Amino acid sequence: xxxxxxxxxxxxxxxxxxxxxxxxxGALGLAAAVPASLFSGNALAATPKRGGxxxxxxxxxxxxDQLDPRQLSSGHTNFLWYSIHNQLTExxxxxxxxxxIAESYEIGADxxxxxxxxxxxxEFHNGKSLTSDDVIASLDRHRGEESASAxxxxxxxxxxxxxxxxxxxxxxxxxxxxxxxxILSASSLSILPSKxxxxxxxxxxxxxxxxxxFVAGQYSKLKRNPNYYLNDRTFVNSAEILTIADSTxxxxxxxxxxxxxxxxxxxxxxxxxxxxxxxxxxxVTSTQHYTFPMRTDLxxxxxNHVRMALKLSIDRDEVLDKVLNGHGLIGNDHPISPANRYxxxxxxxxxxxxxxxxWHLKQAGLSKLKVELSASDGLYAGAVDTAVLFxxxxxxxxxxxxxxxxxxDGYWSDVWLKxxxxxxxxxxxxxxxxxxxxxxxxxxxxxxxxxxxxxxxKLLVAxxxxxxxSKRRDMYFEMQAxxxxxxxxxxxxxxxxxxxxxxxxxxxxxxAGNWEFDGYKMLERWWING
Numbered sequence: 001x002x003x004x005x006x007x008x009x010x011x012x013x014x015x016x017x018x019x020x021x022x023x024x025x026g027a028l029g030l031a032a033a034v035p036a037s038l039f040s041g042n043a044l045a046a047t048p049k050r051g052g053x054x055x056x057x058x059x060x061x062x063x064x065d066q067l068d069p070r071q072l073s074s075g076h077t078n079f080l081w082y083s084i085h086n087q088l089t090e091x092x093x094x095x096x097x098x099x100x101i102a103e104s105y106e107i108g109a110d111x112x113x114x115x116x117x118x119x120x121x122x123e124f125h126n127g128k129s130l131t132s133d134d135v136i137a138s139l140d141r142h143r144g145e146e147s148a149s150a151x152x153x154x155x156x157x158x159x160x161x162x163x164x165x166x167x168x169x170x171x172x173x174x175x176x177x178x179x180x181x182x183i184l185s186a187s188s189l190s191i192l193p194s195k196x197x198x199x200x201x202x203x204x205x206x207x208x209x210x211x212x213x214f215v216a217g218q219y220s221k222l223k224r225n226p227n228y229y230l231n232d233r234t235f236v237n238s239a240e241i242l243t244i245a246d247s248t249x250x251x252x253x254x255x256x257x258x259x260x261x262x263x264x265x266x267x268x269x270x271x272x273x274x275x276x277x278x279x280x281x282x283x284v285t286s287t288q289h290y291t292f293p294m295r296t297d298l299x300x301x302x303x304n305h306v307r308m309a310l311k312l313s314i315d316r317d318e319v320l321d322k323v324l325n326g327h328g329l330i331g332n333d334h335p336i337s338p339a340n341r342y343x344x345x346x347x348x349x350x351x352x353x354x355x356x357x358x359w360h361l362k363q364a365g366l367s368k369l370k371v372e373l374s375a376s377d378g379l380y381a382g383a384v385d386t387a388v389l390f391x392x393x394x395x396x397x398x399x400x401x402x403x404x405x406x407x408x409d410g411y412w413s414d415v416w417l418k419x420x421x422x423x424x425x426x427x428x429x430x431x432x433x434x435x436x437x438x439x440x441x442x443x444x445x446x447x448x449x450x451x452x453x454x455x456x457x458k459l460l461v462a463x464x465x466x467x468x469x470s471k472r473r474d475m476y477f478e479m480q481a482x483x484x485x486x487x488x489x490x491x492x493x494x495x496x497x498x499x500x501x502x503x504x505x506x507x508x509x510x511x512a513g514n515w516e517f518d519g520y521k522m523l524e525r526w527w528i529n530g
Contacts, residue, residue, distance in 0.1 A: 005397070012101035020330045047425065048506055054239040056517065057250050059264040059378060061243025063217035065203040066411040070142060070149045071189045072412060072445075075516070077241050080188050080220045082520035083239075084125075085190030088135065091183050091430050091519055093510040095339075097182050101130065101191055101206070106459035111176035113466065118167040122229050124193045124206045132163035137194035139171075139184075151188045153437055153444045176465035178472075179229075181432045186434075187520070188209075203393035208234040208524040217243055219408060235527035236505075245378040245408040251463060251500070254279065260505055261526075263516050266381040267325040273500050280505075284497040286513035287428020287435075289336045290380065292373060292390070293448040294421045294488035299370070305364035307488050309348060312357040313394040316432055322389065323382040324495055331491040334483040335426060335435050338494075339513065342432050342476035347484065357397035368398045374415050378408025379494070383423045390492075405506040417448060424448055425517045433464050433478045440483060449488035456482045505530050 025075040060075025069081050090100040101106060102116040122130040129507065134250065141147070142192045149155065183189070191206065192199045203211045208230070209222040220241040224234050242259060244250040247266045251273065252258045262392060265273065268324035274281040294301035302306060317329040329338065332350055336343050364387030375387040384405055391401035406415050406422075409473070415422050429435035438444055441460055444453040456479055483489070497516040501507065506527040518526065 007127050009417040013352045014039065014520060022329050031292050038191070039299050046252070048235045048527040049507075049529055050235045050237075053258040053506070053529075054170065054261070054523060054526065054528060056239065056261045056340065056522065057242045057244045057259045057263070058517070059243075059245055059247070059380065060246065061217045062409055064410050065216040067211075067214060069188045069192075069202070070147065072148065072150065074243075074412060075216075076220070076241060077515040078180055079241055079458060079517055079520045080211070080214070081205075082207070082515075083209045083220075083241075084203070084207045084211045084393060085187070085192070086122075086207045087186065087189050087191060087469065088184040089278040090185050090521075091182075091512065091514045093508065093512045093519070093521075093525070095430065095512065095514060099184065100185075100413060101135070102181075102184075110171070111178050111180070111467070112173040113173045114173070114180055116169045116171070118169065119229060119425050120167055123208050124228050125204050125225065125276055126193065126201075126518050128193045130171045130191065130193075130206055131166040133166075133197065134194045135169045135180045135191055136161040136163065137197050137199055138191045138377060139189060141199055142189070148509070149188060149444050150438060151183070151186055153441055154183050154434075156443070160530060175461065176467075177433075178464065179433045183430050183434055192446065209239065213409075219243065220519060221355070233255060234524040236523065239368055240522045241523075242407075247353050247377065247381045254500055257502070259390065260528075261497045261499060261501040261517075261522070263497070264381055265500050267323065267327040267495075267498060268382075269499050270394050270500070272283060278503055280503050280507070281498065281500045282515045283509065284499075284510060285339060285496070286497045286516075287335075287339050287430075288425065288497060288516070289337065289428060289491050289494045290336055290383070290385075291331075291335075291492070292421065292490040294411055294490075295419075295450050296452075296488040297450040298420050300364070300366075300369065301488055303361040303364045305487055306366070308485075309357040309364070309369065309399065310394070311490050312353045312360065313397040313399055314390050314492050315352040315393045316350075317352070319386055319389055319394070319492055323386050324493060327498055328493050328495040331493050332480075332484055333487070333491045335428065335439060336432055336480050336488070337428060339428075340430075340432060340435075340472050344477040344480040347479070347481055350484065352393065356394035357394075359401070361398060368400070369404070370400045371406050371421060372402045372419075373421050374404045374406045374419045374421070376408050376415070377405050377410055379423055380425050383425075386492070387423060417446075428494075430514050432479070433460070436479060437481075438463075440487065451487045451489075453482060453486055456486075 062074045066079045073510045088102040092098045103119045105116045142149040208228045213221040223238045254262045375383045387403040394401045401435045459475045466472040506529045
C-alpha cells in the first residue's frame with residue numbers, strides 16, 4: 001500500500017486524527033497530494049451546469065482597496081483581479097504552471113531570455129484586441145523608482161522588452177531565472193488594455209468576468225464575459241464578491257442563504273458547520289501561513305537574540321489545537337511549506353522553550369521584555385486569539401506581550417509595514433523563489449520585517465539561476481535555515497484553506513490550494529446545480 005493510501009485508510013478507520021494525518025503527510029512530503037475533498041464530507045459534483053448567480057463572502061476587504069493591480073490591496077481585490085483579468089500564465093487546479101494569455105513560452109539562448117507567443121483573438125471587455133503592446137505596457141509599469149508594486153523586485157530584473165509582431169513578446173533579464181514564467185501568473189501582473197504605451201483603465205480586462213460595480217471594502221458585482229476565449233470554464237451568468245469581516249456574521253450569511261460560499265471558515269466551528277446537511281465544508285492543504293513579523297530595523301527587534309526569544313516563547317502545538325483545531329501544520333519560522341518542492345524536511349522543528357528564551361534575553365542584555373503586538377480578526381479568523389495565546393505563553397519567558405486589537409478596515413495600509421510588530425498572513429507562493437523574493441529579499445516592497453541578510457540575498461540570486469536540481473535544493477534548504485534562525489518572522493502555523501458552501505453549488509473534483517477560493521478561480525471553475 002502506498003504511504004498516502006495507508007494514511008487515508010488509518011484516518012477513515014479512526015486510528016489517527018485529522019491533525020496527526022496532516023502532520024504525518026507533511027513529514028513524508030505528501031501534503032500537496034492530499035485530495036481537497038478528503039475532509040469535505042460531501043460527494044463533489046462532476047458535471048458543470050451553466051446559469052445562475054453565485055455569491056461569495058470573504059473576510060478580506062478594505063475601504064482603501066483600489067482597482068489598479070499595481071497597488072497594495074486586500075484579498076477581495078486579489079480575487080477580483082483574477083476574475084476580470086488574465087495573466088500570461090496561470091497555476092492550474094493541480095498546482096502546475098499552464099499558459100493562459102500566452103499560448104506558449106520558451107527559453108531563448110538561456111533562462112535569461114524568454115519568448116512568449118500570445119493567443120490570437122483575445123478581446124478586452126471594451127472590444128479592443130489584445131496585442132504585444134498591451135503585454136509590454138502592463139508589465140513595464142511595475143518597474144521604476146516610483147513603483148510601489150508588490151512585483152517590483154521581479155520586474156526590475158527585466159533589462160528590456162521587444163516584440164515580433166502583435167503576438168510575440170521577448171523579455172531579456174539581468175540574469176537567468178528558471179521560474180520566471182511562474183511569476184507572470186501573479187494577479188498584480190494582469191494584462192490591461194494600453195493606449196499609446198500607457199495603461200489608463202483598471203476596470204477593463206480580458207478575463208472571464210466583466211466588472212459591473214465595485215465599492216471598496218464592500219462588494220464587487222460581475223457578469224459573465226460572453227466573448228471569453230476559453231469555453232471550458234465560467235458557468236454562472238453573474239456573481240458577487242462580498243466582504244464580511246466578522247466570522248460569525250459570515251457563517252450566519254451562509255446558514256441563512258444570504259450567500260452561497262464563504263471563505264476563511266473559523267477552524268473551531270468548521271466541524272459544526274459540516275453537520276448541517278445543507279452545507280459542505282472543504283478543507284484544502286495549502287502554502288498559507290500565519291506569522292507575526294517584527295520590524296528588524298527597529299529596537300528591540302534589531303537584536304536577533306530578542307527575535308529568537310520570541311520565537312521560542314510561543315507554544316505552536318497549542319495554537320494548532322485551540323485556534324486551528326488541527327486544520328494545518330505547525331510552522332518553523334520560515335515560509336516554505338511541505339507542499340513546496342524544496343521544503344527542508346531535515347530542519348529541526350523549533351519548540352516552545354521558555355528557559356532557552358530567557359537565555360537569549362540575557363544575551364541581549366535583558367532580564368525581561370515588554371512589547372506590543374497588533375492584530376485584527378479581519379486578517380483571518382483567530383488572529384487576535386493567537387496573539388492572546390502568545391502573550392500567555394511568553395509570560396514563562398519573562399516577556400510581557402500586550403495584544404493590541406486594531407480595526408479591520410485599513411489594516412494593510414495603516415498597520416502592516418508600519419507598526420513595529422503585528423500579525424500577518426501569506427497565502428504562500430508556488431515556488432521558493434517567488435515566496436522568498438517577494439517577502440524576504442532586501443529589495444522587496446513587501447519585505448514585512450525589513451530584514452537584510454547578505455548570505456540569504458546572495459543565495460536567492462544564485463538559486464534563481466541554478467539549473468542543477470540538487471544544487472538548487474541545497475541552496476533553498478540553507479535559505480530556510482537562515483530565515484528560521486535570523487529573520488524577524490514568527491511563522492507559527494501553516495493553515496489549510498477552509499471554505500463552506502451550500503450544496504446546491506457544484507464543486508470540481510480538484511480544488512487548487514495556491515490561493516484560497518480555489519486559487520481565486522472559484523467563480524470560473526464552480527457552478528450552480530439548481
